Amino acid sequence: MVEGKGQSSQRRIEELSQQVERLSLYQAVFDNAFEGMFATDCDNRIIAVNPAFTAITGYTAEEAVGNDPHMLSSGFHDRAFYEEMWAKLSSTGLWQGEVIDRHKDGRPVRLWLSISSQRDAEGKTARRIAVFRDVTEARETAEQLWQRSNFDPLTELPNRNLFLDRLLQALVLAGREGSKAAMLFIGLDGFKNINDSLGHWIGDKVLQEASRRFQNCLRQGDTAARFGGDEFTVVLSGIRATAEVEAVIRSVLEVLQEPFTVEHHHILISCSIGVCLWPGDGEDVEALMRNATAALQQAKQAGRNTFRFFTPAMDARAQARSRLADELSSALAQGEFHLVFQPLVDVKTGKVNAAEALLRWHNRYLGVVSPDQFVPLAEEIGLIRPIGEWLLTAACREALVWQGMGLGEINIAVNISPRQFQQGDIVGIIRRALEETRLPPWLLTIEITEGLLLSNGEEILAKMETIRALGVSLSVDDFGTGYSSLSYLKSFPVDVLKIDRSFIADMGEHSDDATMVEAIIALGHSLHLEVVAEGVETQHQMDFITNLGCDVAQGYFFSPPLSAARFREFVLERQGISEPEGSVAVAPHGVRVLFADDVELARLVFRDFLEGTGCLIDEAADGAEAIAKACAVRKDGGNRHQLMVLDLCMPGTDGFEAARAIRRFEADNGLDPVPLIALTVDNSEDSRDRARQAGFDRFLTKPIARSDLLAAMAEMLPPANTDSAPADAGLVAGINIPTGLEHLLPAFMAEMLKDQQTLRSLAEGRDRAALADHAHAMRGKCGMFGEEVLYSLLGDLESLAPQGDSGEITRLVAKVVERVGRL
Structure with missing residues (x-):
C-alpha cells in the first residue's frame, strides 16, 4: 500500500516535471519566435506580448499589457473592415488577413495577422491569441516588381503588359454596356533623327514630354501606354460615337504642334495614328493590335502627321471630317465664304422689311459644304469667332448697299452662335462692324437662341443691354423649343420673337402646334414685341398666321435664300420699284x-x-x-x-x-x-x-x-x-407657261391629253392608290413645266384620292380635264 502511494507520487512528479518542461518550451517559443504574438482576455485587453511584438510594433510589454489592441490602429481600415473581422471571429473563432497598423514611431507597418479564440467550459471566449509577421518589405518589393513589370520606367506610363490588360478590360466593358472601345496606335514621326542628331538623353526628354501631353488629351478612364521605342498606344472605353474618337485624335495631333524645348533646343515633332474600333475591326486583342498597326502604317504612308481608321468606310468619313477642318481653317483667307439672304415680309403690306443673312461655303476642292457640317466644326475648333465677325461685317456692308440702291431701310438680321456670344467680345465685334461699314445701328438685328437666355443669366443680360445701348435690336430665334418662362423673357431686352419653324410646319396636322403658335403671337404682342413666323411655305400657313395678327413672315412661300443680286431683284419686284440699270440674274x-x-x-x-x-x-x-x-x-x-x-x-x-x-x-x-x-x-x-x-x-x-x-x-x-x-421674257398672257417654251407646248399637251384619259379611267375604278400615283406623276410634269394651276389641282387630287369622297374626286378630275382643255 505504501509502495503504491510512492509510485503514484513519483508519477505525479514526473508529470509535473513534463508540464514544466512543456511550459518552458512554450515560453521559449513565445520569447524567441520571429513572429509577433500577443494574447487578450475576454474583455479584449492585452495580457501578454512576446519580444517580437516589441520589435515589430515598438511597444514594450509594460506599454502594451492592459491596453486594447486598438492602440496599434493606423486608421487605414474603415468600420466595415473591423465589423467583418469580429463577425468572423464570433462565428468561427478564427480570422486571418492583412492589416495596416501603425508603429510606435508613427510609420505604417503591413502585418499578416492570424487570430484564434480559446473558449471556456461554457463555450464563451476566454482569451484570444494573435500571431503576426511584418510583410511591409515583402509587399514593397512585390509592388516594385509589379511596377517594373507593368510600367515604363522612363515615362511612367503603363507598358505593353498592362496596356493589353486594360485593353481587354475595355473590350469586356464595351460588350457588357453595348458600347465600343477604340485603340489608337501612335508613332512619333522622325524620332530617330532626334536621337541620332541630338543624342539619346534629349530623345528621352522628348519621350517624357510627349507622354505627358498625350495624357492631358485623354478622358477620365482612358489609358495611354508606351509600347516601346517611339510608339505609344491609347485605349478609349465607353465610346458611343466615332466623333468622340476623332476629338481625342485631333487633340493628340494638336498637342504636338507646340515645339519641345529641351536644353535650349527647339524641337518640332509630329505623330501618325492608326485607329481600330471594337467590335468591328477585330475579334480579339491580337486582331486589334494587328489591324491598328496596319492602320498606323497607312497613316505614315499618307504623309505623316495624320491618322487612319482601319475600316475603309470609317476611314473615309473621318478623313473627310479632318480634311473639312483643314480646309475650313483657310476658308476665310481664301475668300470662300459668301452670304445669301432670305427675305422677311411684312404680313400686312406684303413688302420686304428685313432679310436674314445666311452663311454659305464653297470650297475650291470640296465644293459646296452644308452649314450643318461646317458651323458645328467651326465652333469645335475655335474658328467661329473670326468667321462670325466676317459674316457680321459682310452683312452690314450689303445692307448699306441696299440703301444706296433706293430699296429703303431694310433691316439685316444676323444669327450669333451661343459660343460666340458667351466666349467672344461680341459687343466689340458688333461695334467694329458698324463703325467699319457705317450702317445705321437700327438697321441691324442680332439673333440669339432661346437657350442662351437660360445660361449664365447675369453675364448674358449685361451683354444684351450693352448691345441695345448701341441702337441694335435683339431677336430670340427658334422661340418655343426651349424652356424660357415669361419672367425670363420679361427680364431681357428683347425686340423680336421668331417662332420656330417646326411649329409652323406641323400646325396643320397637330392642334397643339397651332395652339403654341397662337400663344407665342399673343405673348409677343403682350410684351410689345414684333413676332416673326419662320418656315412659312404654304398659303394655309400664311392665312393662319395672318388671322392671328403675326407681324412678319419668312420662308419658301415667299422665297428661298437668295444671292445678293437675286435678293435685290426680289425686293425691287416686291416693292414695285423700277430696277436699276445693270441689275442681272445669275x-x-x-x-x-x-x-x-x-x-x-x-x-x-x-x-x-x-x-x-x-x-x-x-x-x-x-x-x-x-x-x-x-x-x-x-x-x-x-x-x-x-x-x-x-x-x-x-x-x-x-x-x-x-x-x-x-x-x-x-x-x-x-x-x-x-x-x-x-x-x-x-x-x-x-x-x-x-x-x-x-x-x-x-x-x-x-x-x-x-x-x-x-x-x-x-x-x-x-x-x-x-x-x-x-x-x-416672263409668262405668256393668260396661262402659266413660261415664254420660250412654246415649241414644247405640243409635247406637253400630248402628254396631258394622254394622261387625262388615264386619270378619268382610274377615277371611275376603285384603285385609289393608282389614282394618287398617276396624279403625282402628272403633277411632276406640270411642276417642271411651270403650269401652276394644274399643278395645284393635281396636288389636291393626290391628297384626296386615298380616302376621299367619290363625288369630290370626280369634281377635281373634271377641273383637271377643263384646265387641260383651256391650255
Missing part, C-alpha cells in the same frame, strides 16, 4: 451638268432652261442611269460633272438611292463631292431629311421658276463658273 456657265428625271418632258424643259448658259448637259431617265453616268469618271477626272440635279421620285432606283451611291463612289475613290440638288414635288420635312441624309446639298420644290432654278444652281458653284442669266 446662272451656271460652261459647266458639265447631270440631270436625272424619268419624265421626258421634264428633261426637255431643263435643257431649255439652260439654253444660252454654255453648260454641257448629260441626261438620265432613271436613278440607275444617273449612277452609271456619274461614276463613269476618267482617271484624270476631266469628264466629271460639276453639278448634278436629281429628281427624287423616279421608278426603280429613286433619287435618294442614286445620291447615296454617288456619295459612296466619291468616298471610295477619294474624289471631292460634287454639289447635288434634289428636285421634287414632295415638300415634306421627311423628304427634306431623307435628302440631306442621302447627301444632297440643296432641296428644290416643283414648280420652280427658271430664274430660281438657275440661281440655285449658280449658288452651288464657284464664282468663276457663274455668269448673268440669259434673258427671260
Whole structure:
C-alpha cells in the first residue's frame, strides 16, 4: 500500500516535471519566435506580448499589457473592415488577413495577422491569441516588381503588359454596356533623327514630354501606354460615337504642334495614328493590335502627321471630317465664304422689311459644304469667332448697299452662335462692324437662341443691354423649343420673337402646334414685341398666321435664300420699284451638268432652261442611269460633272438611292463631292431629311421658276463658273407657261391629253392608290413645266384620292380635264 502511494507520487512528479518542461518550451517559443504574438482576455485587453511584438510594433510589454489592441490602429481600415473581422471571429473563432497598423514611431507597418479564440467550459471566449509577421518589405518589393513589370520606367506610363490588360478590360466593358472601345496606335514621326542628331538623353526628354501631353488629351478612364521605342498606344472605353474618337485624335495631333524645348533646343515633332474600333475591326486583342498597326502604317504612308481608321468606310468619313477642318481653317483667307439672304415680309403690306443673312461655303476642292457640317466644326475648333465677325461685317456692308440702291431701310438680321456670344467680345465685334461699314445701328438685328437666355443669366443680360445701348435690336430665334418662362423673357431686352419653324410646319396636322403658335403671337404682342413666323411655305400657313395678327413672315412661300443680286431683284419686284440699270440674274456657265428625271418632258424643259448658259448637259431617265453616268469618271477626272440635279421620285432606283451611291463612289475613290440638288414635288420635312441624309446639298420644290432654278444652281458653284442669266421674257398672257417654251407646248399637251384619259379611267375604278400615283406623276410634269394651276389641282387630287369622297374626286378630275382643255 505504501509502495503504491510512492509510485503514484513519483508519477505525479514526473508529470509535473513534463508540464514544466512543456511550459518552458512554450515560453521559449513565445520569447524567441520571429513572429509577433500577443494574447487578450475576454474583455479584449492585452495580457501578454512576446519580444517580437516589441520589435515589430515598438511597444514594450509594460506599454502594451492592459491596453486594447486598438492602440496599434493606423486608421487605414474603415468600420466595415473591423465589423467583418469580429463577425468572423464570433462565428468561427478564427480570422486571418492583412492589416495596416501603425508603429510606435508613427510609420505604417503591413502585418499578416492570424487570430484564434480559446473558449471556456461554457463555450464563451476566454482569451484570444494573435500571431503576426511584418510583410511591409515583402509587399514593397512585390509592388516594385509589379511596377517594373507593368510600367515604363522612363515615362511612367503603363507598358505593353498592362496596356493589353486594360485593353481587354475595355473590350469586356464595351460588350457588357453595348458600347465600343477604340485603340489608337501612335508613332512619333522622325524620332530617330532626334536621337541620332541630338543624342539619346534629349530623345528621352522628348519621350517624357510627349507622354505627358498625350495624357492631358485623354478622358477620365482612358489609358495611354508606351509600347516601346517611339510608339505609344491609347485605349478609349465607353465610346458611343466615332466623333468622340476623332476629338481625342485631333487633340493628340494638336498637342504636338507646340515645339519641345529641351536644353535650349527647339524641337518640332509630329505623330501618325492608326485607329481600330471594337467590335468591328477585330475579334480579339491580337486582331486589334494587328489591324491598328496596319492602320498606323497607312497613316505614315499618307504623309505623316495624320491618322487612319482601319475600316475603309470609317476611314473615309473621318478623313473627310479632318480634311473639312483643314480646309475650313483657310476658308476665310481664301475668300470662300459668301452670304445669301432670305427675305422677311411684312404680313400686312406684303413688302420686304428685313432679310436674314445666311452663311454659305464653297470650297475650291470640296465644293459646296452644308452649314450643318461646317458651323458645328467651326465652333469645335475655335474658328467661329473670326468667321462670325466676317459674316457680321459682310452683312452690314450689303445692307448699306441696299440703301444706296433706293430699296429703303431694310433691316439685316444676323444669327450669333451661343459660343460666340458667351466666349467672344461680341459687343466689340458688333461695334467694329458698324463703325467699319457705317450702317445705321437700327438697321441691324442680332439673333440669339432661346437657350442662351437660360445660361449664365447675369453675364448674358449685361451683354444684351450693352448691345441695345448701341441702337441694335435683339431677336430670340427658334422661340418655343426651349424652356424660357415669361419672367425670363420679361427680364431681357428683347425686340423680336421668331417662332420656330417646326411649329409652323406641323400646325396643320397637330392642334397643339397651332395652339403654341397662337400663344407665342399673343405673348409677343403682350410684351410689345414684333413676332416673326419662320418656315412659312404654304398659303394655309400664311392665312393662319395672318388671322392671328403675326407681324412678319419668312420662308419658301415667299422665297428661298437668295444671292445678293437675286435678293435685290426680289425686293425691287416686291416693292414695285423700277430696277436699276445693270441689275442681272445669275446662272451656271460652261459647266458639265447631270440631270436625272424619268419624265421626258421634264428633261426637255431643263435643257431649255439652260439654253444660252454654255453648260454641257448629260441626261438620265432613271436613278440607275444617273449612277452609271456619274461614276463613269476618267482617271484624270476631266469628264466629271460639276453639278448634278436629281429628281427624287423616279421608278426603280429613286433619287435618294442614286445620291447615296454617288456619295459612296466619291468616298471610295477619294474624289471631292460634287454639289447635288434634289428636285421634287414632295415638300415634306421627311423628304427634306431623307435628302440631306442621302447627301444632297440643296432641296428644290416643283414648280420652280427658271430664274430660281438657275440661281440655285449658280449658288452651288464657284464664282468663276457663274455668269448673268440669259434673258427671260416672263409668262405668256393668260396661262402659266413660261415664254420660250412654246415649241414644247405640243409635247406637253400630248402628254396631258394622254394622261387625262388615264386619270378619268382610274377615277371611275376603285384603285385609289393608282389614282394618287398617276396624279403625282402628272403633277411632276406640270411642276417642271411651270403650269401652276394644274399643278395645284393635281396636288389636291393626290391628297384626296386615298380616302376621299367619290363625288369630290370626280369634281377635281373634271377641273383637271377643263384646265387641260383651256391650255
